Amino acid sequence: MATTHSGGGRVKGTDIVVRNDAELLTTVVDGELIGMSIEQGACYGLNGIGTRIWDLLAAPRAVDGLVEQLTAEYEVEAADCLDEVLAFVEQLRAEGLVRVSAG
Amino acid sequence: MAATGLYSCFDFCLRSEISLNELSPAPEPASRPLVEVRLGPVPEVLPGAQRPYGGIQAAGDAVLLTVRDTARYLVRGGREILVDPFPHAAERNVRLFLLGSALGILVHQRGLLPLHANAVVAGGGAYAFAGHSGAGKSTLAAHFARRGYEVLCDDVCVVGFDEAGVPLAWPGLPRLKLWADAAAAFGHDSASLDRAVEGLDKYHVPLAPTGEQRPVPLRRLYLLARTAGGEAPTIRRVTGQQAMTAVMQQTYRNQYLGPMGLAADHFRLCAALLARIEVYEARRDWGYEVFAREAELLESHISRGP
Secondary structure: OOOEOOOOOOOOOOOEEEEOHHHEEEEEEOOEEEEEEOOOOOEEEEOHHHHHHHHHOOOOEEHHHHHHHHHHHOOOOHHHHHHHHHHHHHHHHHOOOEEEEOO | OOOOEEEEEOOEEEEEOOOOOOOEEOOOOOOOOEEEEEEOOOOOOOOOOOOOEOOEEEEOOEEEEEEOOOEEEEEEOOOEEEEEEOOOOOHHHHHHHHHHHHHHHHHHHOOOEEEOEEEEEEOOEEEEEEOOOOOOHHHHHHHHHHOOOEEEEOOOEEEEEOOOOOEEEEOOOOEEEEEHHHHHHOOOOHHHOEEOOOOOOEEEEEOOOOOOOOOEEEEEEEEEEEOOOOOOOEEEEEOHHHHHHHHHHOEOOHHHOOOOOOHHHHHHHHHHHHOOOEEEEEEEOOOHHHHHHHHHHHHHHHHOOO
């Protein structure tokens, strides 16, 4: 049985990321994906790669799986990509936009 | 029983037991939806409401607004406002909050988007100007009025959408709120004007009535900001998240949207607006001595196409 991380645990590459769709409204303005957290009332602009990650998370995925897909699409080193994706997922989790569970 | 008056107000009519000389009388019979404004007892606590938040209690389609020393207002379903003035309340202030916060709540309930902005009409389109208090919105509107433009609204610009999704700005209250010095700069003697708020040196300057209460397609929103000392004024396009954040921040009484459960609807209205209008940030110098030059810059920007 997968366990959900408590707020303190760091996200790992093997963790599964699940989008909290009920928490986020999205729209596109001037070609930019904009999300708003209903809970927090705050507005987020996702850059190109952030938008792509959000799209990929339409189905739950492991962080490693995201990295694999992104390194195939963008010119980026796997290690750098992993660091950035982990930071991004941390941020999404802190805002309550995704849930993370051990893979 | 108080006498009732019928007034035009955005895309509806107000039938009010409180005399509202600030508004234009509506033709009878009213061809638009009627909103009732009644005098009557309003409870201190709204049953079923969460704890008061930002001065309001909300439950279901009802919102209770309490303004200390003035009145309690119960706004229901975008259809009626019940007003319960406190003893010894200044009548002017009862009307001020009725036509301000209470009407703002009603407009949100009706699915309209009220922007904290004024708007002028040029070439068949409406151009709105937003900015924090003291950014010179009303002074700018007074300038446009003097230059022969129709001033559609001051302070709050209420936007609705037609069936095709075109945002329409509705005429607002036919007056400007100006500080005494600004009124004087435009040749008004404050002694002959109606004071906007008891105890404040702010006055209502009447605008020429626009006659028919017809909405005008909104084309642009300008965000008025101040230049850091000595910088040249600039007007630049704002897009994406910045534009979205600006529209959300410039929404009138946006602090009520969360408690009213309208945050998601509001987000969609802002997105629908931004699909159709352009947003610009206009950084200007300050002070009456440079005002005419700054206002002319904006005026010429409006008259140019995108």
